[in-house]
Amino acid sequence: MEMLEGILNRTSSPLLEEPAPSPEQIENMLQAAMRAPDHGRLKPYRFILIEGQEREALGELFLSRLLEINPDADEKTCLKTRNMPLRAPMLLVLVACPRPHPKVPASEQVHTTACAGQNILHGAYAQGLGGVWRTGWVAEDKQIQKQLGLTDEEQMLGYIYLGTPKNPARKTPEVDSADYISFWKSDH
Numbered sequence: 001m002e003m004l005e006g007i008l009n010r011t012s013s014p015l016l017e018e019p020a021p022s023p024e025q026i027e028n029m030l031q032a033a034m035r036a037p038d039h040g041r042l043k044p045y046r047f048i049l050i051e052g053q054e055r056e057a058l059g060e061l062f063l064s065r066l067l068e069i070n071p072d073a074d075e076k077t078c079l080k081t082r083n084m085p086l087r088a089p090m091l092l093v094l095v096a097c098p099r100p101h102p103k104v105p106a107s108e109q110v111h112t113t114a115c116a117g118q119n120i121l122h123g124a125y126a127q128g129l130g131g132v133w134r135t136g137w138v139a140e141d142k143q144i145q146k147q148l149g150l151t152d153e154e155q156m157l158g159y160i161y162l163g164t165p166k167n168p169a170r171k172t173p174e175v176d177s178a179d180y181i182s183f184w185k186s187d188h
């Protein structure tokens with residue numbers, strides 16, 4: 001697939017099923033991630049892969065945190081929360097790991113990690129896979145982050161759900177670029 005064609009046509013796939021990405025497809029996505037623009041080439045990120053039964057364990061973790069935060073959570077919410085990680089055969093946790101650097105602030109390193117996330121989504125789409133980036137309280141919760149092995153210095157940017165799209169890719173919405181660009185004139 002031509003690169004521009006892929007970038008222009010990629011959409012997220014919220015409904016994902018087996019098969020999960022193969023080891024080769026995962027490697028391609030990780031290599032794509034690590035081509036993100038990266039001031040100082042610090043590689044300020046890491047990825048945690050969760051698949052198979054570990055998704056069930058993650059669902060139990062989500063549920064136990066939900067019940068700690070809200071012991072009165074209703075059954076529907078509990079079930080939905082526990083099943084969240086089962087919405088795809090594989091999840092990649094996107095973690096920014098800012099490195100101390102005299103010229104590259106932590107914020108730039110977080111931007112690099114977000115670009116890596118975008119490249120993972122493009123890498124998935126280019127290989128006929130589907131992906132969707134999700135966050136929400138299960139990404140923000142410090143206890144869940146700790147259980148996933150994040151340190152206090154690291155930042156959770158979200159879960160990228162990966163798998164085979166259940167439905168054909170949605171059509172991308174038409175956008176008028178004129179609404180998002182202006183031309184600077186030096187005599188302002």
Ligand SMILES: Cc1cc2nc3c(=O)[nH]c(=O)nc-3n(C[C@H](O)[C@H](O)[C@H](O)COP(=O)(O)O)c2cc1C
Nearest residue numbers: 010011012013014131132133134135136157158170
């Ligand atoms: C940092 C980040 C967090 C997101 N969190 C969620 C989320 O929790 N739930 C959700 O439905 N979409 C979330 N999205 C948006 C989807 O991943 C997706 O980009 C959006 O639905 C637009 O679809 P498209 O990628 O096909 O244009 C998030 C996107 C980003 C970049």
